[in-house]
Amino acid sequence: MNHDWLFDACASIDPHHEAQALARQSQLTKPPGSLGLLEAAAVRLAALQRNPRPALDRVWISVFAADHGVAAEGVSAFPQAVTGEMVRNFAGGGAAISVLARALGATLEVVNLGTVNDPGEIPSVRRAIIAPATANICERAAMSEVQLQQALAAGAASVAAACTADAQLFIGGEMGIANTTAATALACALLDQPAIALAGAGTGLDASGIGHKAAVIERALARHAAVATPLEQLRCLGGFEIAALTGAFIAAAQAELPVLVDGFITTAAALAAVRINPGVRDWLLFAHRSHEQGHASLLRALQAEPLLDLGLRLGEASGAAAAVPLLRVACALHNEMATFAQAGVSTA
Numbered sequence: 001m002n003h004d005w006l007f008d009a010c011a012s013i014d015p016h017h018e019a020q021a022l023a024r025q026s027q028l029t030k031p032p033g034s035l036g037l038l039e040a041a042a043v044r045l046a047a048l049q050r051n052p053r054p055a056l057d058r059v060w061i062s063v064f065a066a067d068h069g070v071a072a073e074g075v076s077a078f079p080q081a082v083t084g085e086m087v088r089n090f091a092g093g094g095a096a097i098s099v100l101a102r103a104l105g106a107t108l109e110v111v112n113l114g115t116v117n118d119p120g121e122i123p124s125v126r127r128a129i130i131a132p133a134t135a136n137i138c139e140r141a142a143m144s145e146v147q148l149q150q151a152l153a154a155g156a157a158s159v160a161a162a163c164t165a166d167a168q169l170f171i172g173g174e175m176g177i178a179n180t181t182a183a184t185a186l187a188c189a190l191l192d193q194p195a196i197a198l199a200g201a202g203t204g205l206d207a208s209g210i211g212h213k214a215a216v217i218e219r220a221l222a223r224h225a226a227v228a229t230p231l232e233q234l235r236c237l238g239g240f241e242i243a244a245l246t247g248a249f250i251a252a253a254q255a256e257l258p259v260l261v262d263g264f265i266t267t268a269a270a271l272a273a274v275r276i277n278p279g280v281r282d283w284l285l286f287a288h289r290s291h292e293q294g295h296a297s298l299l300r301a302l303q304a305e306p307l308l309d310l311g312l313r314l315g316e317a318s319g320a321a322a323a324v325p326l327l328r329v330a331c332a333l334h335n336e337m338a339t340f341a342q343a344g345v346s347t348a
């Protein structure tokens with residue numbers, strides 16, 4: 001199976017633009033470092049965009065939806081039919097991400113990779129159906145080699161569309177009942193952690209539900225214990241939408257398009273992307289710390305410091321979208337504040 005493109009090089013951070021942006025931050029009328037992560041974010045965007053005046057006027061959001069065979073193990077608080085129903089809601093404009101995309105003036109693309117309760121053709125939804133759902137990871141690999149390749153390519157296709165639209169930032173989101181089970185299993189494999197350390201409430205399980213979910217994840221991990229590479233871990237334990245996100249993040253880094261990572265599931269996909277192609281890491285910014293149990297461990301493994309910690313656990317790119325105004329403010333401060341010399345303010 002040809003996964004060769006996944007390993008193609010990503011550009012590293014432009015040292016000239018990074019140094020220029022750092023120098024500018026040190027000249028703006030504020031004590032050095034006093035704007036904290038807003039400074040760091042603006043410097044990172046200036047370096048990634050190779051632009052002394054970074055901008056986020058054109059934000060692209062792709063939400064990948066897919067169903068999971070492991071839902072049959074009773075690991076979610078909600079029925080599987082919700083995935084397909086939410087695809088219709090995304091398109092109809094009533095979902096959280098629909099509202100956020102409108103409020104931001106961002107482009108929202110919805111990609112259906114396979115839902116058991118298939119909403120069928122919807123004009124604004126890209127159909128990239130791989131199968132109604134992945135296989136149950138307790139019994140066999142979630143995806144075949146061909147399905148993995150299709151999912152990775154679906155993510156890369158979204159990035160190609162974002163590049164055609166001249167996007168300045170790529171946000172990936174997901175929707176899939178039971179996908180916190182798949183993402184947790186993948187995270188456990190990538191981080192070599194037991195299920196009980198990373199399993200969380202997902203859509204709202206109680207303590208006994210989380211215990212059952214952790215046992216299901218342990219069965220999946222035991223079933224795929226021999227799997228060693230991150231790509232195989234993604235194929236055996238992940239999901240269509242998780243693999244699409246991994247493909248999208250790798251393709252975005254290769255296309256020099258900065259990425260804003262959302263919550264728990266997207267961060268598991270991001271860690272898989274970085275394990276497959278370490279050059280991806282430079283292109284990732286992190287929006288928020290999800291309420292989901294395992295998110296902090298994933299962020300730590302990526303040495304990521306997210307902008308927000310609001311107790312969000314919705315997914316569908318909502319946390320990343322909520323952080324865009326903050327990144328826009330970071331750019332405005334970087335671009336428009338007066339320097340000490342311009343304002344006639346004394347330096348330390």
Ligand SMILES: O=C(O)c1ccc[n+]([C@@H]2O[C@H](COP(=O)([O-])O)[C@@H](O)[C@H]2O)c1
Nearest residue numbers: 076176178179180202203263264290315
């Ligand atoms: O992004 C997160 O951090 C997050 C945390 C918990 C749940 N979710 C969303 O909830 C769904 C998965 O939850 P579950 O309980 O069905 O595995 C899926 O559609 C995700 O978008 C998302």
Ligand SMILES: Cc1cc2nc[nH]c2cc1C
Nearest residue numbers: 078082175203314315316
């Ligand atoms: C209603 C609903 C909306 C969601 N959006 C992302 N995950 C979700 C899970 C549920 C259950």
